[in-house]
Amino acid sequence: MTNLGFIVAAYGVILGGLGLYVAYLLRRLGIARGASRGLGGDVDEAP
Amino acid sequence: MKTRVLGFVAVAAVIGASINGLFVVPADMNQGDAQRIMYVHVASAWIAYASFGVTALAGLGYLVWRDLRLDALALAGAEVGVIFTAFAIWGGMMWGRPVWGVYWQWEDPRLTTTALLLALYIGYLLLRRLTDDPARRAARAAVVGLIAAVDIPIVHFSVIWWRGLHQTPTFGDPSKVLNPSAPLQFVLALLGMLSAFTLVWIYLLIRRYQLARLDWRLEDAARRGRVAAAHGSAMGAASVEEPAR
Numbered sequence: 225m226t227n228l229g230f231i232v233a234a235y236g237v238i239l240g241g242l243g244l245y246v247a248y249l250l251r252r253l254g255i256a257r258g259a260s261r262g263l264g265g266d267v268d269e270a271p
Numbered sequence: 272m273k274t275r276v277l278g279f280v281a282v283a284a285v286i287g288a289s290i291n292g293l294f295v296v297p298a299d300m301n302q303g304d305a306q307r308i309m310y311v312h313v314a315s316a317w318i319a320y321a322s323f324g325v326t327a328l329a330g331l332g333y334l335v336w337r338d339l340r341l342d343a344l345a346l347a348g349a350e351v352g353v354i355f356t357a358f359a360i361w362g363g364m365m366w367g368r369p370v371w372g373v374y375w376q377w378e379d380p381r382l383t384t385t386a387l388l389l390a391l392y393i394g395y396l397l398l399r400r401l402t403d404d405p406a407r408r409a410a411r412a413a414v415v416g417l418i419a420a421v422d423i424p425i426v427h428f429s430v431i432w433w434r435g436l437h438q439t440p441t442f443g444d445p446s447k448v449l450n451p452s453a454p455l456q457f458v459l460a461l462l463g464m465l466s467a468f469t470l471v472w473i474y475l476l477i478r479r480y481q482l483a484r485l486d487w488r489l490e491d492a493a494r495r496g497r498v499a500a501a502h503g504s505a506m507g508a509a510s511v512e513e514p515a516r
Contacts, residue, residue: 246278253485256486260488260489
């Protein structure tokens with residue numbers, strides 16, 4: 225495969241970045257859910 | 272639960288589309304294997320457009336109906352859009368170096384307007400931090416989101432309106448929808464990646480929307496707590512002062 229470094233850099237950053245963002249969102253959601261449980265209820269409905 | 276299933280399906284779709292784009296579809300005759308970057312680059316760009324479109328529409332909806340849930344959706348669109356715009360720029364740079372010989376060229380209208388799009392929506396996200404008042408924040412953000420959205424068609428049509436390094440649309444041009452200038456196998460690989468990224472996008476929008484709603488709920492509780500504490504301390508001060516009167 226030619227230009228392997230560029231292909232790995234492109235796919236690695238994009239797919240790895242997506243994975244990191246999902247992990248970050250889920251972690252923040254977990255913390256927020258834990259905190260909001262004390263207030264009673266969760267927020268899951270769409271507009 | 273449904274969102275979790277969507278997440279797993281999205282991950283499987285991205286893995287499948289990546290394997291197809293990297294190992295199944297043949298290399299391009301002129302660009303070689305660097306062309307495989309196009310599948311993630313173009314899909315990221317399209318998802319970014321869609322995200323900012325959601326932000327603009329949700330912002331407009333907020334200005335009409337004053338429903339804060341629409342503001343949460345607008346925020347989700349902007350944040351996810353910024354992520355995908357950054358991915359599109361990165362993918363384009365990684366493709367540009369082996370094919371064009373340069374990572375970036377400021378004279379190119381597509382590249383420059385895309386960088387501007389990224390800056391506009393980072394500005395949108397920063398603007399939201401300027402005030403704690405949810406209604407004021409939502410109204411300001413909606414107006415900025417609508418103004419920033421003007422750049423979306425400029426980015427898309429820049430390759431048609433002005434001459435630059437970036438090639439014209441392969442099949443984003445309405446005249447090329449049924450007759451794209453790329454082999455069918457490449458087009459199908461791109462559509463496969465676009466479908467996978469769309470699933471990821473919907474998942475991220477839902478999760479970011481949920482987070483925004485929870486954050487505001489906690490913000491609201493904290494604000495009410497502060498008011499109650501301030502009220503309590505004022506009452507306390509009054510009761511301490513009471514005997515002196």
